[in-house]
Amino acid sequence: MKLYTYFRSSAAFRVRIALNLKGLSYESVPIHLVRDGGEQKKPAYRAINPQGRLPALIVDGPAGEAVLTQSLAIIEYLDEIAPEPPLLPTDPIARARTRAAAQLIACDIHPLNNPGTTGYLKTVMGQSSEAISQWYSHFIRDGFTALERLVEPGPYAFGAAVTVADLCIVPQMFNARRFNVPLDDFPRLIAITEACLKLKAFADARPEAQPDAE
DSSP states (O other): OEEEEOTTOHHHHHHHHHHHHHTOOOEEEEOOSSGGGOGGGSHHHHTTOTTOOSOEEEEEETTEEEEEESHHHHHHHHHHHSOSSOSSOSSHHHHHHHHHHHHIIIIIIGGGTSHHHHHHHHHTSOOOHHHHHHHHHHHHHHHHHHHHHHOOSSSBTTBSSOOHHHHHHHHHHHHHHHTTOOOTTOHHHHHHHHHHTTSHHHHTTSGGGSTTOO
16 A cells, blocks of 8 residues: 655544554655645646545555545545454444544534645735634634534543544644644543554654654
8 A cells, every 4th residue: 555645634644543553554655735835736646636635545456556535535445444443333323423523523624724725815815824823723623612522431532442533533633732722622632632642553643753754
């Protein structure tokens, strides 16, 4: 497997955790999201992922190499080819709740705070750094307020087993801290993150542990 990644990409962070949990080896291919206007925008990477987003995972398929995109789709693929440890509960209601928590981050919080959105606010909409920081903080805190109520007794987001929800929470908490978003109102999310980072799979996936970390 070959993972196109960037050390600070929270979506790639999710997939790195999943690969580590499953014990799957992979080649890391860094794509710098800032250098030279963003390597993800270049034709070479667009030929791999037309959306120009990270991550992308190259896997062996029946007809040769296949390109998988979108972090949650990749994580569910990994869960299907390497079922242990499972990242989704077996109970249908528990599965739905776990997916909902993951999607709250991946679909609602993250898209409003990724470099594409904040870069557009700055360069096209002419917003100041202060205004963009307020935007960033507002949408993280708004989502975290709901998520704090949705998670269940730990140590992880939905009990004693790590799920896809944890794979989304930890990277988003890293982003929130990087941009100095106040987190005192979210003790459950803080505790979940601390519990997860005690696991080697999470610790090894951290941005600062990546080969391309700056």
